[in-house]
Amino acid sequence: MTGQRLAGKVALITGATGGLGTATVELFAREGARMVITDVAEGPLRDLAQRLGTRGTEVLAARLDVSSAREWDEVIGVVRERFGALDVLVNLAGIVDWPGVEGTTEEDWDRVIDVNQKGTWLGMKAAMPLLRAGGNASVINTSSVLGLVGSGAAAAYQASKGAVRLLSKTAAVEYARQGVRINSVHPGVIATPMIQELLDDQGDQQPDIRRTPMRRAGRAEEVAPAILFLACDESSFVTGSELVVDGGLTAH
Numbered sequence: 001m002t003g004q005r006l007a008g009k010v011a012l013i014t015g016a017t018g019g020l021g022t023a024t025v026e027l028f029a030r031e032g033a034r035m036v037i038t039d040v041a042e043g044p045l046r047d048l049a050q051r052l053g054t055r056g057t058e059v060l061a062a063r064l065d066v067s068s069a070r071e072w073d074e075v076i077g078v079v080r081e082r083f084g085a086l087d088v089l090v091n092l093a094g095i096v097d098w099p100g101v102e103g104t105t106e107e108d109w110d111r112v113i114d115v116n117q118k119g120t121w122l123g124m125k126a127a128m129p130l131l132r133a134g135g136n137a138s139v140i141n142t143s144s145v146l147g148l149v150g151s152g153a154a155a156a157y158q159a160s161k162g163a164v165r166l167l168s169k170t171a172a173v174e175y176a177r178q179g180v181r182i183n184s185v186h187p188g189v190i191a192t193p194m195i196q197e198l199l200d201d202q203g204d205q206q207p208d209i210r211r212t213p214m215r216r217a218g219r220a221e222e223v224a225p226a227i228l229f230l231a232c233d234e235s236s237f238v239t240g241s242e243l244v245v246d247g248g249l250t251a252h
Helices: 019-030 042-054 069-082 106-134 155-175 196-205 220-231
Strands: 010-013 034-039 059-063 088-091 137-142 180-187 242-245
Touching (some): 010 069, 019 034, 019 042, 019 220, 034 069, 042 059, 059 069, 088 106, 088 220, 106 137, 137 155, 137 220, 180 220
Parallel strands (some): 010 088, 034 059, 088 137
8 A cells, every 4th residue: 555655756765775775665666756776786776676667666776886976976967867856865875894992993994984974975965956956855864773872882883873863963954944854764673684694693682682672673664664754745844853763772
């Protein structure tokens, strides 16, 4: 069942072939969005676009390394040429690295910051002229519960996700009167390919699951509706906010 809550809107979604990405892309398609979907995994990206196209979704696949300003400019050029407008930007592309402060190498630190933090900034920077031109746009940046609280590990990942949280807030203030809303989404432990090996190894004894009042990992399909809410006009007075989807993990 679909309510066509994004009918007439053009959305650009990064990290489209990941667990959260695919769930979001498929939900946006059911809700009537026209989309440019991006990822560095070109084969799965083409397969996803083809699958959606056979269902009648107007979708274009484009390779994008979110840490590259040049590639962002190229993709925004594609959006402008194909659709002439952009209403929704969803920055979902991200990577994780688990070591703490001393265990993180400089190379891994730079890699995580480049994708998660710099990539989010570059996306907003490149897309903002098109977003502002429409006068009623929404940006959803993906942070994490680990952008809200510490875990004692994942130093680079937590630093990047905390930065995404405040980057979203300051951008929300900057563009509040220019027709662009900007919010962050903070998933908890979600069963996606990015952490599936960890979940398979530790199961329900995974420390963050044990600290989650619901005592389970979430599903990507439980996060995508939160992103949809922030993308559609139902959230027209919501900007600079943090939408937490974590089974209660940060409630105590």
